[in-house]
Amino acid sequence: MALILTKAGLAALVEAEESGTKLxxxxxxxxxxxxSVPEHTTSSPSLINEVWRGALQSITINEQGDSDAGKQVVFEAHVPINAGGWYIREAALYAGDVLLAIGTHPVMWKPAPEEPTKMEHVIKAPVAFGNAGAVSLIVDPTVVLASQEFVNKQLAEHNGSHDAHPYLKKLLNEHTHTWSVITGKPSVFPPAGHTHTPDQVGLGNLPNTKxxxxxxxxxxxxxxSKAVKIAYDEGKQALDLAGQKAASNHNHNSVYATKTHTHTPAQVGLGNLPNSKSSSVSSTSENALSTSKATKTAYDRATQALNAANTKAASNHNHDSRYYTESEVRSRIADSKIHGGIELFSGSVNSSGRPIDEKTGQPDLRYGVCDGRTYASPDGRNVSTPNMRDRFAVGAxxxxxxxxxxxxxxxxxxxSTTASHHHVIAYETGNDLSGSTYHNFNSRNTGDYDDGTRHTGGSQAHENRPPYIGVFYIKYL
Known part of the structure; x- marks a missing residue:
């Protein structure tokens, strides 16, 4: 998007240069x-339908954006979250009541505050000035809207400054307490030399001790206490489970130390049988129980893998700037086209000769139908087109x-364009035949044409075109 300087803006700029003031x-x-997307000119008095106006946030000179018209100055404004519910198709810059620059804006929907996709939108409008130094920015601090990113940045810079909150530092430096107002003080001050045991200090209060x-x-x-509770909960769960097993499977009152007896694996517990426990973390056996060592090994490896994955994600997966919006994709596709190229178009065009985009329903100002007219391109050039209506194209x-x-x-x-050909004339001697079918040698001069050769075809024109279908030729301006 680039705005064009209006006649009023140009006059204001000239006045600023002559008076030595800034615009x-x-x-x-x-x-x-x-x-619809309007076609603004240097004489446009205002936007077609204004939906929002706000104070400028910043103004910068684009060192890479010089053009034949001069330095390119970028004006920036923030449209807040609580504004929206309309399309943006045009933009304008003002110096008080004077319209400085105006132009089209890529069609974009600004969500309303109640929509789930609500957002703050930053508008950057570049304008080419012959004397960029004659342009300044007037900002009223009571109306300029700061974005959340701007507020966070300003707050971080303020808190990191050595000069932040000087009045608090002054109060702290000048503030004192008398001995009489201090509570909990030792009976002797300064205290006599003494030592503290770990019990007196509390190991839990020392660094790296908990x-x-x-x-x-x-x-x-x-x-x-957290670690103790985890261990307690795990132990209680195991104890409850063991109690359930003992109550249902381990009644030995009638056989204790009196008779030879056997136990099933369920009664004894698989962990107590030979070859029933394993410290392997890769075993697939269904007849062995994993030991605590195997569980800890698996836990440690899972934790290590999770930490490594989180580290990779944090360092390698920042996609904030690796996607393109629809308008950026359209812009990149447009940049790959050659200006002056002619394409076929089967849609409709408006009375201004602009093809209508079938998706957005809006005229595409990058093209003009080839009907002999001259069009204004989005970058301000006047581009003529050949009249290709009712014409077939041929390679030049x-x-x-x-x-x-x-x-x-x-x-x-x-x-003259009919192919050369002959007519055969039959002659008969004698005068016993009459009529126009045969030539009578005795009654006609042999140099005359026979009646049958005098009839000629009509002069009606015949079709000269191959089978066809009509489409528009449109030129990329």
Whole structure:
């Protein structure tokens, strides 16, 4: 998107240069064009249908955006989340009541505040100025809207400054307490030399002396209440399960130390039978129980894999800037086209000769139908088109040059274009035959044409075109 300087804006710029003052840019306005993309010119007095106006947020000079018209200045405004429910098709810049620049904006929907896709939108409008130094920005702090990103950045810079909150530092430096108002002080001050045991200090209050882990084997740290509760809950669950097994399967009152007896694996517990336990983390056996060692090994490896995956995701999967919006995709496709190229188009065109996009229903200002008219391109150039209505195209470069015309819908035959041919005339002697069918040698001069050779065809034109279908030729401006 690039705005064009209006006549009023140009006059204001000239006045600023002559007076040595700066042009005071103040606001940006957006419009929906009343449902279609307008074609603004330097004489446009205003937007077709203004839907929003706000103070400019910033103004910068694009060092890479110089053009024949001069330096390119980028004006930026933030459309807040609580504004929306309309399309953006046009934009304008104002210096107070003076319309500085105006132009079209890529068609975009600004969601209403109540929509789930509501968003804050940043509008950047570049304008080419002959003297970029004559443009300045007037910002009213009471009306300029700061984005959340801007607020966070300003707050971080403020809190990181050594000069932040000087009044608080001054109060802290000047503030004092008398000994009499301090509570909980020792009876002797300064206290006499003394020592503290770990019990008095509390190991839990020392760095690196407490742990929530239930798998740690360190003897230099204390288990927290959280770790103790995890261990207690696991132990209680195991005890309850063991109690259920003992109550249902281990009644030995009648056989204890009196008779030889046997136990089933369910009564004894598989963990107590030979070859029924394993520390392997790769075994697929259904007849062995995993030991705590195997469980811990599997847990440690899973934790290690999770940490590695999280590290990779954090360092390698930032996709914030790796996708394109629909407008960016359209822009990149448009950049691959050659200006002046002619394409076939089977849709409809408006009275201005602009093809209508079948998806958006809006005229595409990058094209003009080839009907002999001259069109204004989006970048301000005037581009002429050949009149290709009712014409077949032929490849140029040999017998045909670009722009040459010829041919006709229908042609009429002429004697000079008719192929040379003969008529056979039969002669008869005697005068016993009459009529126009035979030539009577005695009654006619032999140089005369026979009656039958005098009839000629009509001069009606005949079709000169191959089978066809009509489509528009449109030129990429």
């Amino acid at each position: 005071q840019a103040t606001h940006m306005a957006l419009g929906d064009g009343n449902g 742990s929530d882990s239930v798998t740690s084997t360190s003897s230099n740290s204390l288990a927290t 470069g040999g017998k045909y040059s670009v722009g040459s015309k010829g041919g006709a819908d229908k042609v009429s035959p002429t004697i």
